[in-house]
Amino acid sequence: MNVSTDESAAASFLGRNQFLIYRLFSLSGLVPVGGFLAVHLLTNASILGGAESFQGRVDLIHSLGALLVPVEIALIFLPILFHATVGFMIIAGGLPNVGSYPYAGNIRYTLQRATGMIAFAFIVWHLIHLHWLGAPVRGNALPGFDPHHASSTLAVAMGSMVMNLLYAIGMLSAVYHFANGLWSLGITWGLWTSPAAMRRANWVSVVVGAVLAAAGLGSLIGVRRVDVEAARAMEGRREEMRRMLEGEVPLPSARMMETAVEPRAVESPRTGT
Amino acid sequence: MIAPNHAADSAPAADEGREIRVRILRQDAPGQESYWERHAVPYEPNMNVISVLQRIAAGARSADGRPVAPVTWDCNCLEEVCGSCTMLINGRTRMACSALVDRLLEEQPEEIELRPMSKFPVVRDLVVDRRRLFRGLERVKAWVPVDDSYDHGPGPRISPEEQEDAYPLSTCMSCGCCLEACPQYTKIEPVRREGETGEAFAERRQGAFDRGFVGAHAVSQAMLFNAHPTGKMIADERLEALTSAGGIQMCGNAQNCVAVCPKAIPLTRSIARAGRAATVWAIKRLFDR
Numbered sequence: 379m380n381v382s383t384d385e386s387a388a389a390s391f392l393g394r395n396q397f398l399i400y401r402l403f404s405l406s407g408l409v410p411v412g413g414f415l416a417v418h419l420l421t422n423a424s425i426l427g428g429a430e431s432f433q434g435r436v437d438l439i440h441s442l443g444a445l446l447v448p449v450e451i452a453l454i455f456l457p458i459l460f461h462a463t464v465g466f467m468i469i470a471g472g473l474p475n476v477g478s479y480p481y482a483g484n485i486r487y488t489l490q491r492a493t494g495m496i497a498f499a500f501i502v503w504h505l506i507h508l509h510w511l512g513a514p515v516r517g518n519a520l521p522g523f524d525p526h527h528a529s530s531t532l533a534v535a536m537g538s539m540v541m542n543l544l545y546a547i548g549m550l551s552a553v554y555h556f557a558n559g560l561w562s563l564g565i566t567w568g569l570w571t572s573p574a575a576m577r578r579a580n581w582v583s584v585v586v587g588a589v590l591a592a593a594g595l596g597s598l599i600g601v602r603r604v605d606v607e608a609a610r611a612m613e614g615r616r617e618e619m620r621r622m623l624e625g626e627v628p629l630p631s632a633r634m635m636e637t638a639v640e641p642r643a644v645e646s647p648r649t650g651t
Numbered sequence: 652m653i654a655p656n657h658a659a660d661s662a663p664a665a666d667e668g669r670e671i672r673v674r675i676l677r678q679d680a681p682g683q684e685s686y687w688e689r690h691a692v693p694y695e696p697n698m699n700v701i702s703v704l705q706r707i708a709a710g711a712r713s714a715d716g717r718p719v720a721p722v723t724w725d726c727n728c729l730e731e732v733c734g735s736c737t738m739l740i741n742g743r744t745r746m747a748c749s750a751l752v753d754r755l756l757e758e759q760p761e762e763i764e765l766r767p768m769s770k771f772p773v774v775r776d777l778v779v780d781r782r783r784l785f786r787g788l789e790r791v792k793a794w795v796p797v798d799d800s801y802d803h804g805p806g807p808r809i810s811p812e813e814q815e816d817a818y819p820l821s822t823c824m825s826c827g828c829c830l831e832a833c834p835q836y837t838k839i840e841p842v843r844r845e846g847e848t849g850e851a852f853a854e855r856r857q858g859a860f861d862r863g864f865v866g867a868h869a870v871s872q873a874m875l876f877n878a879h880p881t882g883k884m885i886a887d888e889r890l891e892a893l894t895s896a897g898g899i900q901m902c903g904n905a906q907n908c909v910a911v912c913p914k915a916i917p918l919t920r921s922i923a924r925a926g927r928a929a930t931v932w933a934i935k936r937l938f939d940r
């Protein structure tokens with residue numbers, strides 16, 4: 379944060395609560411934002427197991443129904459917005475100097491900031507490109523994503539090589555930022571204090587980063603392998619099933635029952651008393 | 652570094668007439684424009700940057716022979732213990748007294764570049780005002796709170812393990828290298844306003860210092876005194892300071908401080924320990940209120 383010689387009321391509020399705000403910022407990078415990133419990338423990687431397995435995961439998420447939007451807002455969007463706002467304030471207050479001091483720790487510090495900003499730009503683009511939030515912005519210019527036709531709409535949206543490159547850069551930035559952030563977070567909270575413990579903790583970051591990067595790149599490969607026509611057919615069948623189960627369309631068995639069995643008596647046993 | 656080097660006493664002929672070129676970023680007074688000035692001094696074996704500066708000041712002429720005001724700098728002990736001679740030498744913060752010219756020329760043969768520290772207001776040439784550094788130590792009460800002349804008897808015993816842990820931290824010489832290299836420690840240079848009294852200015856300046864990052868040196872000293880059996884008595888006050896504006900939370904874990912500290916003080920260990928102590932302290936305070 380920039381320090382001016384005169385204190386405004388806002389600066390004074392931020393100053394008094396600086397420790398709390400920065401610790402909440404640090405925590406938010408792990409839960410819920412980091413947790414979400416991990417779940418998101420691992421879920422996406424299920425597309426490597428075929429369009430049907432991916433559709434199953436997407437359906438699981440969308441089984442939250444009307445709860446999904448408030449959950450998304452409270453546990454994903456607001457925390458990211460909070461983390462990013464404080465993150466940009468921190469970036470503005472620092473003065474990177476890798477040119478004069480090209481040490482490993484300093485390069486990581488600088489990359490942490492660079493990848494945070496790239497991740498932010500990418501997240502905004504990603505929402506415009508695929509999320510319902512971005513639908514009014516993208517209009518009909520971009521194909522978008524339909525959760526009931528997950529693999530086929532994704533395969534169409536991710537059709538170009540440029541798009542794949544864009545996603546690879548954005549995703550790898552977020553993964554680096556999260557993995558390196560874990561290491562840094564452990565120092566912030568005092569989980570690892572000695573240089574030896576920091577070196578060991580570094581391996582945790584490397585492993586987490588490698589797994590998530592593999593999952594993210596894997597999903598990009600998985601999407602490219604999707605056969606759009608076959609996926610559409612499969613999604614159509616599942617869509618039909620879902621609508622039947624939700625009662626929008628009568629079940630085939632129920633239709634048979636209607637013809638075979640007389641409608642039940644109108645009065646229930648209780649109404650007689 | 653004081654021991655005579657007999658091999659070098661019989662100066663090799665190759666050094667005869669060799670010159671060391673030096674480029675200095677000068678500034679005549681606080682708030683004035685800075686400017687580069689070139690100097691040249693005859694090479695002597697085993698020179699350090701202070702001895703080069705002494706020749707430059709004695710000559711008081713720039714490389715092109717123009718008479719100039721002698722260059723000013725700070726130094727005292729000449730053996731890397733007082734911490735006063737910090738400057739940017741070839742772009743990197745270090746102590747002028749222990750920066751050996753032969754090494755610097757290996758690093759960059761054409762010229763030695765000298766600049767004042769960039770995180771503190773320049774007083775003149777290579778002299779800077781490091782008031783904020785010392786204010787940082789005051790903020791965290793980097794002392795043992797014994798303030799009378801009574802005989803309190805022998806102090807508590809400190810185990811050899813604790814001594815070993817504490818000793819490196821106690822070697823801090825307030826040189827400010829850790830602050831100069833820290834990307835999170837940015838310059839604060841308030842300027843006295845027209846009509847502002849000296850007292851009002853000093854107060855405003857102190858307020859600005861107290862909102863800025865306290866710095867790795869102060870975090871480490873807070874940990875040193877919080878580990879001391881008597882110093883511990885005001886451990887909470889130090890943690891209060893470390894969790895207020897400009898406290899430990901400002902550190903971004905770039906770890907430059909530990910890389911440049913001339914005394915090789917384990918600053919990042921102190922920072923992480925302070926982070927841990929602050930975590931515990933903040934939780935405790937949440938429930939004790």
Ligand code: HEM
Pocket residue numbers: 403404405406407408411412415458461462463465466468469490491494495497498501552555556558559560562563564566567901902903904
């Ligand atoms: C969206 C834009 C984002 C920006 C601008 C941003 C910015 C930052 C910055 C500047 C830091 C360094 C803080 C410091 O060390 O003092 C940081 C730390 C961190 N970020 Fe982000 N970030 C963003 C998104 C994310 C995302 C998407 C995640 C999770 C995947 C994340 C997780 C973390 C973690 C775990 C830390 C470590 C906190 C600590 O050192 O205590 N950030 N972020």
Ligand code: SF4
Pocket residue numbers: 734822823824825826827828829830867868871911912913914915916918
């Ligand atoms: S911690 Fe090291 S670099 Fe910082 S002031 Fe002390 S001796 Fe100098």
Ligand code: SF4
Pocket residue numbers: 829832833834835836866867901902903904905906907908909918919922
């Ligand atoms: S670890 Fe913290 S105090 Fe040390 S240089 Fe980095 S940001 Fe500054």
Ligand code: FES
Pocket residue numbers: 725726727728729730731732733734735736737746747748749
């Ligand atoms: S003169 Fe004392 S440290 Fe250099």
